[in-house]
Amino acid sequence: MREASERRRATSGDVAREAGVSRATVSYVLNDTPHQKISETTRRRVWEAATRLGYAPSAAARSLRKGRSDIVLGLLPDWPIEHVLGRLVQQLTGAFAEHGLTFLVHSTAQPARPVREIWKALTPAAVLALDEFPESEADAMRSAGIDVVMAVHGSRRGPSRPPLVPEEPIGAAQAAHLSASHVRLGYAFPDLPGLDVLARPRLDGVRTVCAERGLPEPDVRVVSFDPEGAVAAVKAWRAADPPVTGICAFNDAVALAVLVALRSQGLRAPADMAVIGVDDTPAAALAQPPLTTVIRDTDVLARGLARRVMDALGGGRTPVGPLRDSLRVLVRAST
Template sequence: MTGTSDRRRVTSADVAREAKVSRATVSYVLNDSPHQKIPEATRRRVREAAARLGYAPSAAARLLRRGRSDIVLGLLPDWPIEHVLGRLVQQLTDALAQHELTFLVHSAAHPARPLREVWRALTPAAVLALDAFPVAEADAVRAAGIEVVMAVHDSVRSGRGSALVSEEPIGAEQARHLAHAHRRLGYAYPDLARLGGLARARLDGVREVCAELGLPAPDVRTVPVDQEGAVQAVKAWLAADPPVTGVCAFNDAAALAVLGALRSLGLRAPEDLAVIGVDDIPGAALAQPPLTTVVRDTDAIARGLARRIADALEGAQVSADPLLESLRVQVRVSA
């Protein structure tokens, strides 16, 4: 027994016969072709016939019709694929689908297939990098005829393109929230070097607010997601002169590590040390105490990125400015 099927692929001709219309009418209806005066009853009959037969237009046919692929190649950096990144990938998939584009992701985590082999095999319509994109690679992609190359968290410095999502406002939002009651802030830096680009940008936001408000520069400590390392960071903050009384954490995972360290020392948040995270992961509300955190609208980010990609593919002028992003602080007990 083989893994192949004897079932013949359903074609537009089959749909036309089933619906008793021409193949051209099937094409006009299923492709939503403009300026075609086709009665609604006929359109409904064609769609019902296509659904009944399980008809799906071939990728090759779509490519010929559009003159390009419908694939957007998403390049994932070597980051932990956790709740927030997984949610963003799903939202990008949905948002790009609204523009009839297919989002495929490739992770840079070792030992992944080399990026150049991937985009050459797929010949995507566009490339969206969630982090840095090497200039030489971007030039090679464009030389192959893939004109739309965008980077979310870093600049594509050759030709068009710039960072599309800014991280500094997140750190600034954290610092402004704590600065109402705290005059010395700390920053819980992640212990994963590959997250350094995001962490530095968020830390810059904290530093800018501290300088603006006349506060000392934040006391930066690396906080591993383990009790011993987090305890050492908390002790150092409390022993500082003057002591740190509020901590901006890189993300909720780092914030939860700080809360755990406080409990192990017999201390409490926010009485002994206030803590604010980022992302509002599912466990944030269940923490002891419940974690105050900055919430970002990743769905709006996904829709904004999808719109810029679709506009660029249509040859429209696309802004190089960062996307406007709404942030809010989910206030709970920890800060």
């Protein structure tokens, strides 16, 4: 019995007895309740008692008191872009922490538990999904009192949800960089259907710039990560009329596959074909030649997403337009 009692979780009543104060005083101090006349000595005594006992306020009780939890549930899609997702998750965690919220992530990759089981168990204040999810799921969340349900990249099916984070500017930045010295551009599309939600709007950005500058429609080729597939794309681009001499790749990984295919054919970038990627992954600077890439300021992006969630939770008028996207082209030897 003694061993079981030693493992019992400390309560606010235990803290009150240890500090020699009322439970109300413990609650006021630990919750930093405003407009309470409590001396600094008493506050210190309460915090010291809580620390000695290892007391942690109940998340459930805190949720009842505030009317919501302090959790934002992030739904991560099964996208093979781990470097970018990892960086964004870290920055979202920090951005939400600045607003007193905890960012928890759940991958929707199979065989993960169904999303409904996760949000029902956590009852988060908000759900932030990077990819779309069924509208029926969003309705169920709202019915359960989850105040904010957002899909960062909008919706391709069902009721339209415009993207909070547009991808077209990335493709446009790539094409603008290459169009100054190339008369025919190609687009290296990823050989992974799950990335269409990102790849198609980026391609649209390339198409827009080509049209604006009087260039032909970009030559789109799917580039796989096996040597034969990437080589086949390079050969097709060089055989086009007019030949493709500048490649906008979906991301750095696809761009690196193009560079490898060029070398295997005895060709060089940028003399025979210029290549630009996206994301500035660690491998980009180590490539031969080093890869030119588009960098997105994911810290600005994370802060903007956190601000949108906070605006919605506060009941204020939430902007309906996309977030401002800060992009820059890091020029290296591949272009």
